[in-house]
Ligand SMILES: Cc1cc2nc3c(=O)[nH]c(=O)nc-3n(C[C@H](O)[C@H](O)[C@H](O)COP(=O)(O)O)c2cc1C
């Protein structure tokens with residue numbers, strides 16, 4: 001079954017939880033990203049538009065407004081580094097530097113091998129163990145430059 | 161009851177310290193040694209301690225251990241669990257560490273009454289501690305009786321704005337409509353704040369119970385919890401709690417056999433700080449872009465889908481069952497003249513032990529930072545404290561003894577979300593200001609010009625100063641600009657920018673001036689880029 005078809009079925013399932021019109025739209029976009037390289041491409045937006053009866057323009061507006069969505073395909077793993085002040089004052093900049101260095105990309109970019117996209121995020125609500133980052137749904141705390149290295153290695157290792 | 165109980169804290173913070181793997185290891189050891197009949201292992205919420213390592217408690221001995229490796233855990237298992245001897249080197253020193261200090265600090269557990277004491281995934285344990293009794297009691301009361309108790313308690317909103325909760329409930333009750341909603345604001349996004357997460361993950365039923373009480377009191381049948389999209393763990397825990405409460409007949413149709421029916425559903429956010437604003441949150445829940453609405457009309461009249469809506473913060477809700485059970489007088493016995501009850505503070509930054517503490521309103525920053533937090537980390541000196549989150553003020557060490565409550569803003573201390581960010585003397589005020597401005601610029605929703613354009617200009621001015629290219633007149637411009645943005649912006653986001661920026665510039669004016677015409681940052685933090693042709697952008701916008 002092609003991905004659009006899978007998405008449509010997924011949306012129908014999501015829509016069954018709808019209590020009021022529109023209240024499952026953000027959930028539908030989250031599900032879309034899981035299927036389409038962490039992004040919401042046009043074909044997917046069209047499918048959502050058909051299923052949930054919203055304009056494609058509106059889906060694009062949402063996809064660009066909310067920071068968890070992207071219209072461009074992203075890497076297999078999404079790294080979100082917290083850049084808020086509480087993580088910043090406890091050696092946050094060292095972590096930023098190290099991450100950019102070992103991934104060899106800037107914020108907003110994807111590594112050449114397509115494995116990672118590096119992004120920043122505002123506070124993730126786990127400042128008790130800062131500095132912190134998320135990779136996909138996983139959270140990593142008490143980061144040090146050494147720890148970053150081993151975490152990234154772990155993900156790279158899974159590929160080979 | 162088994163002879164020994166081992167409690168593992170499995171909140172988000174502890175999980176990151178490896179708590180889960182330690183827990184499974186202990187479980188394996190217990191079954192390996194055939195001790196499953198005598199040792200019980202229970203998962204619980206946070207103990208309120210976030211040092212390096214993972215903490216667990218052994219009962220009835222009432223000792224806390226802190227471990228950093230599986231070898232250490234094994235040693236404790238062999239000595240303490242098998243042979244009944246304490247292992248002093250891994251004991252959490254109650255004198256020096258958080259837990260002991262909290263008790264010295266009159267910690268009062270109203271909101272966090274169950275966090276760290278019960279398994280949040282067990283509805284039985286919640287019920288075992290009087291859970292859902294307040295709902296039972298409430299359903300036997302008149303709607304106005306419940307509201308009167310809340311009004312009399314003096315409870316005010318814990319989400320930042322501090323609006324009297326009882327009054328809000330009354331206004332929603334009075335708005336006539338056959339459809340109304342109860343909404344829980346769990347979009348916790350204020351940097352440095354993680355108390356809502358702790359409540360959702362450590363005691364989810366307390367929020368559900370309160371929402372149901374709210375539904376009955378204002379006449380609503382449907383409740384939504386809007387949880388930040390990034391809070392995966394919270395979403396899972398709350399969903400489990402909803403399912404269990406429905407199966408137990410404590411949510412859903414005819415609760416306790418009464419005429420009252422109430423359903424609760426979770427909706428995830430998708431990453432936008434401004435959606436924490438109640439009207440933006442409603443737009444977002446309706447599947448739209450999360451930009452704030454014009455107020456009035458207020459949500460109590462025209463809220464979600466245009467219907468009267470009761471919206472409260474997670475912490476506000478978590479107070480409600482306790483108040484219904486213990487009465488408004490018990491609640492009023494905590495706090496100050498004008499601010500009743502407790503506040504859950506999150507203590508973070510350059511402090512020895514970070515964590516969460518629930519203290520009576522009116523506690524001081526000194527009690528928090530030196531009592532609870534064990535002082536400044538790495539033997540450095542305290543330079544400033546930001547209270548209330550990013551939108552809060554920066555205060556200097558001479559303000560540590562002022563009681564913090566809803567009124568302390570007159571002394572320059574914001575209560576806000578209860579975040580207390582400790583900043584030591586290796587940090588630079590200009591760099592801090594730039595970070596704050598960047599946050600505003602990034603989170604501005606773009607609806608109104610002063611905020612959209614003003615935050616960008618503010619960031620640029622601070623960026624120039626931080627690169628050694630600033631001019632003296634920039635400092636006046638920064639002050640005027642942040643005041644202008646605050647005066648003319650549409651919503652609370654833009655309107656609050658003067659608080660952090662002005663307090664920084666006023667308190668650290670010399671340090672700002674020290675960046676101008678200088679050859680390097682006076683604190684050694686900012687990287688000056690005077691050299692021509694060497695254009696370098698550290699941050700991608
Ligand atoms: C920009 C902005 C962000 C906000 N973020 C939050 C938030 O994350 N959580 C919250 O409960 N309230 C937040 N608020 C306050 C809400 O608008 C609202 O006052 C609150 O949810 C009401 O609940 P309470 O009376 O129980 O505090 C925010 C307000 C603004 C203007």
Ligand code: SF4
Pocket residue numbers: 434451452603604605606607608609611612649650651652653654655
């Ligand atoms: S003040 Fe800022 S966040 Fe608020 S509506 Fe205006 S642009 Fe949006």
Ligand code: FES
Pocket residue numbers: 082083084085086087088122123124125126127130131132351352353
């Ligand atoms: S500031 Fe980084 S997680 Fe809160």
